[in-house]
Amino acid sequence: MTSKQYSAPSVRQLSAVVDGMTGSVSEGRLRQLRMVVGMFDRAVGRDEMPARASRTAQQLFTWAALRPFWKLALDGQLRHWEKDVGKPLPEWSQRIVRDCLKILAREVLPAGKAVKLPSVANPEPKATVGGRSLDALYRGMVDLAGQGPLERDGTALSYEDRARLLAIVAVMLDAAPRSGELAAQSLADLAPGEVAVAVRRQQQKGAPNRVEEIASLAEVGTEATRSVLGGWVERVSEETRQRVLSAVAELEPLPEVEWYPLREGSQVTVRRWLQVRQGLVEALPLEGAKTALWVSLVPSKAGPPGVPLRAQGIRQAYARGIVALNWVMAGQYGWEPLPTTMEQIRRSVEAAPLEEPPA
Template sequence: MPQQQPAASGSTTPNASIEAWTERVIAEREVSKARARQLRWVAGELALVRNHEEFPFRDAGTAAEMLQPGAISAYLDLAARGELRRRAKAGDARATTASMRIRADCLKILGEHGGIPVAVADRPGLPELRETVDGPSRSQLRDYLAKRAGTAGAPAGRIRLFALIGVALDTGARVGELAALTLADLEDDLSAVRVVRRPQARTVSEAVEERVTLSDGTRAALKAWLEVRETLVQPLHGTPKALWVSVSPNHAGRLNVEGEAIRRPPGMPLMPRGMQRAYTRAVVEANMALAGSPGWIPLPYRFEQLRRAVTDRVKREDDEQLTAE
């Protein structure tokens, strides 16, 4: 085993288990709650990897042994391939760039506290964010939505789209978070909405409930949408609780005995994919209507780009998950 460096001030060489060492690091460094969750997540994977048949250091029993270059390299390779997931994941099981950055940062913290230099080769860089939207554009869009939402005879789909984008602008919520909204999440006077934040790195970040004040434009758009929504759900048996519902018949993704697509009536909860398409349609219309207006910058066609630009809070949330304490 390579010779260890002198321990950091106030620390001892990590000869305890990786879990016990991690708890000591958390206590002595007084890290944030988010970082503590991340450190425990990595420690859990390090304990788990010793049982993996492809891990060549299965006899490593202490934190000091698990933080040696060979063990770290083997651990990161298995983690990147998705071999350490506790629950199966549909599709590509490989780890995301964000989660690999978290692993690298946590390994360095665990080693540094015990005087063990941890070098992580090819540490993943920050994912490149697409161009975002500036403040004036968002402000203009709110005004635009409020005016168009009240237009007599406007199609139900357009009214829904305007209300949806208004809530997205005010909250910075992800598509899945928007799709999860119910009528109970709205204040009676539409002054605010309750959003349950569900960060993508679920293994290191817990869901957080937040009350967000809604802008005048969004309240106007929501008022118009709720009136339309009522007419859509009224014919159904039982009243759907979802805030966002379909405005026209669509297929349920299943076939009947004759092999024909089963149709669902209007008023059914809107799913995340449908919400993505709705956002794109609304942006196409807004970009055309506001083209050439003073200070207008065309909005991006991907929902993710708009969400990332909404508030500094969303940016801080993303940054915390990726890097800093």
């Protein structure tokens, strides 16, 4: 929708501002900004919004307009698709909308004019699990891989599924990769004999996943560090902001590739998965698609069995396996249900890379 197709003059002006930002922001951010323009279009004219919000783009950024806009957005009343209207806006979407409001306000309002923006909670990371739970996770997955077909409450795990899952968990516990880093792995990332695995770290200098390291260097709290890295500078003092930025500048760049040793049990599970994987990729028509370490087991939108598994597919496979493990182990003495999110497990692992790549 172009700026001329919006009914309210204020929204047409805002759309024109976004059109003028083409080339100065990324395509992804441009889509997000246009999404927020659409949200304003669906908000203006409602009873909750002040009448003057339809006049100029600047009126959209008064607190009298932003306050009801934000409430409507949080309640899911400004969603694009009719079928999704009423679904509360998830936290990650709230952050995107809030960041876009900040960018748009800077473009629309006169230089130096302050604007009150809605706040988004900056939650602490979910709790990690202890070493005993990590050991129980690995032992449980070994047992799960050796059992017969599993099916309960719509969750079914084939032998192939369990072999892949156990290998993923083994690599997670030895190298602590993220799902995106797992998805990027190829056969070349396994050392001869499967004695080690390579991880291409996706961390960027100053990225939020280095919060604790930055906070330690800056000698400030992690919450303040997240606020500075996330752009919420109004939550911290200028001194804190400068300390955090100085700490970011002092960070050593992360290695592009890190190699991690695989325990003997992990080597066995990876070899078992490689045998399963070989049967899946042999039927693929394209040679280039046969290099991924983690591949699909069944046909999907991405293609036939054997195509590279994406990060979302890895997370879903892991969650499905943990759900199965939790109900298999339920009721056994001392068993504590494990989290179904990979990140909680990954942050629980203390993995030390090899000083030198394996020969």
